[in-house]
Amino acid sequence: MSNRTNEHWRDLAAKLETPSLAWIDGPVPALRGATRSTVDPATGLVLADVAECDADDADRAVAAGRRAFDAGHWSTAHPRERAAVLTRWADLVVEHLDQLALLDCRDAGKRIVDTTSIDVPGSAAILRWYAESLDKVYGEVAPTGSADLAVVTREPLGVVAAVVPWNYPLEMAVWKLAPALAAGNSVVLKPAEDSPLSALRLAELAAEAGLPEGVLSVVPGSGPVVGATLGRHHDVDAVTFTGSTAVGRLFQTYAGESNMKQVWLEAGGKSAVVVLDDVHDLDAVADGVAAGIFTNSGQVCSATSRLVVQQGVAEELIGRVVERAAAIVVGDPLDPATQMGPLVSERQAQRVLALMERGAKEAGQAFGGGVVDGAPTTCFVRPQVLTGVAPDASIAQTEVFGPVLTVHTVGTEDEAVAVANGTPYALAAGLWTDDLRRAHRVARRLRAGTVSVNCVDALDVSTPFGGFGHSGYGRDLSLHALDKFTGLKTTWFHYG
Incomplete structure (x- = not known):
């Protein structure tokens, strides 16, 4: 194709x-x-x-x-x-x-x-x-x-x-x-x-x-x-x-x-992707984080819409994720060069835009968001990354179903697990670590129907898909x- x-x-x-x-x-x-x-x-x-x-x-x-x-x-x-x-x-x-x-x-x-x-x-x-x-x-x-x-x-x-x-x-x-x-x-x-x-x-x-x-x-x-x-x-x-x-x-x-x-x-889902401080290939992680939330314009129930990252790699990783979000080509879904198409409807776009505006007020910094300039409809919305968001902020607890990523910096593994598990949803989760023991330990503690370790939204017809809680x-x-x-x-x- x-x-x-x-x-x-x-x-x-x-x-x-x-x-x-x-x-x-x-x-x-x-x-x-x-x-x-x-x-x-x-x-x-x-x-x-x-x-x-x-x-x-x-x-x-x-x-x-x-x-x-x-x-x-x-x-x-x-x-x-x-x-x-x-x-x-x-x-x-x-x-x-x-x-x-x-x-x-x-x-x-x-x-x-x-x-x-x-x-x-x-x-x-x-x-x-x-x-x-x-x-x-x-x-x-x-x-x-x-x-x-x-x-x-x-x-x-x-x-x-x-x-x-x-x-x-x-x-x-x-x-x-x-x-x-x-x-x-x-x-x-x-x-x-x-x-x-x-x-x-x-x-x-x-x-x-x-x-x-x-x-x-x-x-x-x-x-x-x-x-x-x-x-x-x-x-x-x-x-x-x-x-x-x-x-x-x-x-x-x-x-x-x-x-x-x-x-x-x-x-619903409000999935977290946890990035621990032992990872070395931050480019691969940044690619995965961006794909986890911006695929299908964020309209994915299992989208990893919350980035929970340890302090040791937080600044560098956040910068790379913001760069990738800003570089995404939003445009005609019939064009093979397009990386993100429109939201499904004007109604959905207005809902997402309102949540983006609210989220920007709850964040320390807001990158991107809003309607694409010159787009034929308001359904074309730019990806948004929100940093400095409190884990209990409404934007971090609400399923946006759009291209919005909230970022939460944590100090310890225990804090990362607590933040990741800190919503009533439990559909999916992501985990990035270079330590196999940590991978097994943390994955077991994450409450989710599917935990994708060092990959993005793992899915196959041979494995069950679904969640817990809300x-x-x-x-x-x-x-x-x-x-x-x-x-x-x-x-x-x-x-x-």
């Missing part, structure tokens, strides 16, 4: 076909005919008027999922049959790589170099991984007396509602869909209001791959309407959600108000994701 120019991608973007209909037993408009415009944050232009579904549409999607589940064409199919469909689906995702990459680039402002090299190939790889896992997940035989046999099997739950965010529209959808569908469930997917397009195209490709009718629905619409309907629905057996902690709490409430459905939450519970990715979408069933045979 590296040899493709800005002009090449602009030409393809001009011809891009954008899906606009919901997907419930095939492409359909919203029952009441309502639409919502989805906007390119890089240009401010409307990409498509997408079906704006409501509670009745959500009901229709859940009914389709239940009908498909009860029919058993998917839920009771041989695991290898399901694997074959998921594999064909992965192949189709790769075949349509350019289209899917452009949909997320234009709909969410993501860099084309990321969507083509990470998001779309990664989504296909996740579909393949779960397809390949299906005939390798075994049940159990419990220890019993000689006159009995107790068999423990994993059973699909039924209808799963998946609610996903706008920062990785395609990949987050696949994180939920691949294990839920692999396990035999039906899924109703609600994409984010700001980035529904790739999810709608994904449903078309699923049908082409042979996924039976009704097994997957995609219902675009607002969280307070469609999301709440799915959360309260008595015929939804589980909700899997990635998004803010505040909305995660709502889904817990919805479950209590309805059928006590399972709710799995991957919620970051939620349950895990995406790995075989552990199947735990969320299956129930254990005991069948006891007595031969007396």
Whole structure:
């Protein structure tokens, strides 16, 4: 992809076909005919008027999922049959790589170099991984007396509602869909209001791959309407959600108000990267620190948005991080030379800009921030580094979900751990040290679902992802994701 120019991608973007209909037993408009415009944050232009579904549409999607589940064409199919469909689906995702990459680039402002090299190939790889896992997940035989046999099997739950965010529209959808569908469930997917397009195209490709009718629905619409309907629905057996902690709490409430459905939450983050004073290659550390917060314009739940650095290397490292932030090229996400694209929407940009202004008042010094001069929309925001921030300052406790790094200088290892663990979130953490013993010792003390040691935001489909505390519970990715979408069933045979 590296040899493709800005002009090449602009030409393809001009011809891009954008899906606009919901997907419930095939492409359909919203029952009441309502639409919502989805906007390119890089240009401010409307990409498509997408079906704006409501509670009745959500009901229709859940009914389709239940009908498909009860029919058993998917839920009771041989695991290898399901694997074959998921594999064909992965192949189709790769075949349509350019289209899917452009949909997320234009709909969410993501860099084309990321969507083509990470998001779309990664989504296909996740579909393949779960397809390949299906005939390798075994049940159990419990220890019993000689006159009995107790068999423990994993059973699909039924209808799963998946609610996903706008920062990785395609990949987050696949994180939920691949294990839920692999396990035999039906899924109703609600994409984010700001980035529904790739999810709608994904449903078309699923049908082409042979996924039976009704097994997957995609219902675009607002969280307070469609999301709440799915959360309260008595015929939804589980909700899997990635998004803010505040909305995660709502889904817990919805479950209590309805059928006590399972709710799995991957919620907010305020991750710290700890840099100890024994590190020597400060250039590598500075590169890692910058990547940990400024990747995807800081719109990453596990972004290491707090730098906790020991005094011995603090001054030199902070200077290098500030230099890297100032040098980042913020621009057109279709241009392969761009290092950071726009924020997803004007609404998100205004929120981030307000937090930048507040943070500058709480910091000793503020470097960068604000709207890029001459940019076509206010969604283009410069990275900001805030030094001299108290660990309990609001900017150090609030998930910005934008390119804002707070810096906290500490004297001791114990103080570093205390500051790193000093928020209610516990999704991820980073640690840089040249001492292997310190690496093991400090990593064990950091409260986080993933600790990346001498690397940035380590992630793979084979390892579980999720957090503790206000970051939620349950895990995406790995075989552990199947735990969320299956129930254990005991069948006891007595031969007396």
